[in-house]
Amino acid sequence: MYIAPPGHDSLPAELLKIDDDELFVLGHLHTILVKVWNGGDVPREWKDATIKVLYKKGDRSNCNNYKGISLLFHVGKVPIKIITNRPSAFCEANNILPEEQCGFRSGRSTVDMLFVVCRLQELGRRKKRPLYMCFVDLNKAYDSVDREMLWKVLARAGIPAKLIEVMRQFYDGMRARVRMDDGELSDWFFVTQGVRQGCVNVVQDLLRRGPRGRCHPIQRG
Template identity: 50%
Template sequence: GKILARVLLNRLTQHMEDGYLPESQCGFRKGRGTVDMIFAARQLQEKCQEQNRDLYTTFVDLTKAFDTVSREGLWKIMRKFGCPDKFINMVRQFHDGMLARVLDDGDSSDAFPVTNGVKQGGVLAPTLFSMMFSAMLSDAFCNDEETNIKIRFRTDGKLFNLRRLQAKTKVEEGSVRDLLFADDCALNADTEDKMQQSMNCFSNACKSFGLTISTKKTEVLHQPAPQKPYVEPVITVEGEPLKTVDKFTYLGSTLSRSVNIDDEVELRIAKASSSFGR
């Protein structure tokens, strides 16, 4: 079973890399890792500062994301993404007939069927979830780049001359909205209204795909433009305001609204001192 699952994973991974996963997804992909997303998040902070813009980032926490995936919906998504029916049926066999028991103070309940979620512990689970998450994001934003952050850049080696970014030639523009690592999602916008609009779209798509946003664990980080006073934003999910923070630990790295890396350095020094002191 494990060998077959690995064979299916290799074929599915190759297929998904053919443009079916968003460029912003770095979870469980060859040649990508948490360091890429941390670098992207810090670069976004720095570029917004350089270009005198606000940055709003909402770190979305999904409640038991892997366990709540609709399997019937997943098979439809796989078919939509071009997976053959025979391949889908083979993946489906790994999920059919799953049973679970609940342990309570040493006592075990009767077995009951598990009909939702990807198979935890299986090698296919992360890629199957990424496929579903990709479809959900596509449904949420429908290739609408209105809420994206536009970043102007040059690749001709003139790294530190900001006035060159105002030129009409040799300047490229990229757009950023989400930073993804498996089910870790950071949504970005450069105005409070756009941030709220993105959260509304994301929340509606989550409901359609059977996912639930944990409003207690979802947090907002607002980085004001230079020389601009800080105003705490009010971002809501279905009318419930989200917590606003001054710093957030993203994939193990501390991001601060002051764009100061000192918090991260101090934390790592403290951890090193603690380890040496044992």
């Protein structure tokens, strides 16, 4: 059985799964989350992360040959999951997402897109027209998200201002520190760019569309 490693608080995830204490723990967690939703501050511990550095391969002096795993406060993962799922539900209920987006949506998967690709190939052959495809894998996509742009795109999509403000609260003042192989810890530093893995999956298409209004055509001649 896989046991998720604890964050800097040393509390295991199993704390939230114990039957005897479930109502007690989740009851207090619900009280805190309601206060946050009503305008209170997000606890500092929910924002902080300890990054464990793992060597992959190659030259050990090259930082690109390492990857970091963020160890988070497990109790804080629950409200973060709840809050970040709200935009998904809102987008689905209000038909905001484009029909061609199948990733990270309930009842849809890559199988739908594979069907579309196969169908396009069939139509291309039938009409004897060339078909071109472009596959893009964004490098460090989550780490490079401009948060201010994210809030603007969400607002433009019609996401309630209250929800955007709560999401912003979870990221304002976010800190991290690095734990080396020998257990030594770095000083805390602020993380001002990027979002956590999976946080904005459902609105990624909106993010790609967001900056288009700022683009200018290339002048020729």
